[in-house]
Amino acid sequence: MSKPTVIITGASRGLGLAAARFVAVRANVALMARSAAELAEAARLIGAEGGTAVPVPGNVTKREDCARVVEKTLAEYGRIDALINNAGTIEPIAPIAAADAAAWQKNWAVNLLGPLQLTQAALPHLRARRGRVINVSSGAAEYGLPGWGAYCAAKGALNQLTRVLAAEEPLVTAVAVRPGAVNTEMQRVIREQGATGMAPDVYKRFVRKYEDGQLLPPEKPGAALAALALYAPPEWSGEFVAWDEERVQALLGD
Numbered sequence: 001m002s003k004p005t006v007i008i009t010g011a012s013r014g015l016g017l018a019a020a021r022f023v024a025v026r027a028n029v030a031l032m033a034r035s036a037a038e039l040a041e042a043a044r045l046i047g048a049e050g051g052t053a054v055p056v057p058g059n060v061t062k063r064e065d066c067a068r069v070v071e072k073t074l075a076e077y078g079r080i081d082a083l084i085n086n087a088g089t090i091e092p093i094a095p096i097a098a099a100d101a102a103a104w105q106k107n108w109a110v111n112l113l114g115p116l117q118l119t120q121a122a123l124p125h126l127r128a129r130r131g132r133v134i135n136v137s138s139g140a141a142e143y144g145l146p147g148w149g150a151y152c153a154a155k156g157a158l159n160q161l162t163r164v165l166a167a168e169e170p171l172v173t174a175v176a177v178r179p180g181a182v183n184t185e186m187q188r189v190i191r192e193q194g195a196t197g198m199a200p201d202v203y204k205r206f207v208r209k210y211e212d213g214q215l216l217p218p219e220k221p222g223a224a225l226a227a228l229a230l231y232a233p234p235e236w237s238g239e240f241v242a243w244d245e246e247r248v249q250a251l252l253g254d
């Protein structure tokens with residue numbers, strides 16, 4: 001029988017790359033991000049580790065790119081068992097009083113409409129495999145963090161998209177995940193841009209987390225994302241789970 005196949009967006013670095021390396025132990029992976037060179041390097045790394053990966057450069061905000069990653073994955077591996085909608089952006093960091101609606105639209109195009117478009121393109125194939133959609137959300141979906149309006153609103157809406165998808169698609173398991181605070185490029189952007197756009201105490205909390213070595217290595221939540229993509233049970237569909245919940249960690253096995 002052919003191996004399961006998982007599409008992972010934002011797979012060129014950070015959390016997405018870490019998840020892809022874990023998924024590749026058990027499944028074929030299709031990697032999507034905009035930077036072709038970084039994506040090719042990610043695929044090479046996975047190949048060197050004994051996995052099978054196809055890089056498909058593309059932008060999740062473009063409908064045609066989402067369709068292309070689905071087509072390319074089917075051409076390479078013949079099936080799609082799961083998506084990990086992980087590509088995301090924190091910007092713009094600015095208070096609502098100074099909000100630029102066009103910048104919010106760009107944020108939502110990546111964080112919310114990207115997962116929508118890719119899910120839509122893959123749905124017939126996911127239904128056929130009783131597949132899974134894992135949406136990488138954030139604690140910010142449930143908290144109002146000063147300066148993060150666009151991101152908080154997008155991730156809150158992503159959780160709702162997950163719930164509605166679960167209600168509409170009984171053959172697909174849809175789960176939103178909170179990955180914790182992870183040491184990635186996104187956290188560097190927060191430290192670089194947050195001094196002006198965020199409330200000073202919140203900004204300092206993020207800088208301190210980094211300086212005190214409290215940010216998670218991407219491999220920890222990355223392993224949980226991989227396990228959810230491969231094993232999340234149908235009865236969790238519609239839920240917002242945390243990467244470190246006992247039941248999620250139990251999926252990792254030995």
Ligand SMILES: NC(=O)c1ccc[n+]([C@@H]2O[C@H](COP(=O)([O-])OP(=O)(O)OC[C@H]3O[C@@H](n4cnc5c(N)ncnc54)[C@H](OP(=O)(O)O)[C@@H]3O)[C@@H](O)[C@H]2O)c1
Binds near residue numbers: 059085086088
């Ligand atoms: N880091 C944290 O503390 C944290 C906490 C909670 C949630 N998250 C979530 O975790 C996910 C991954 O974030 P990360 O921390 O790993 O960030 P990151 O290091 O900045 O990685 C983001 C990834 O998304 C890709 N990407 C961005 N825009 C894209 C687009 N339009 N189309 C396709 N790919 C795109 C990037 O590659 P290209 O630039 O080459 O496209 C990159 O591979 C995000 O959804 C984020 O909201 C992160």
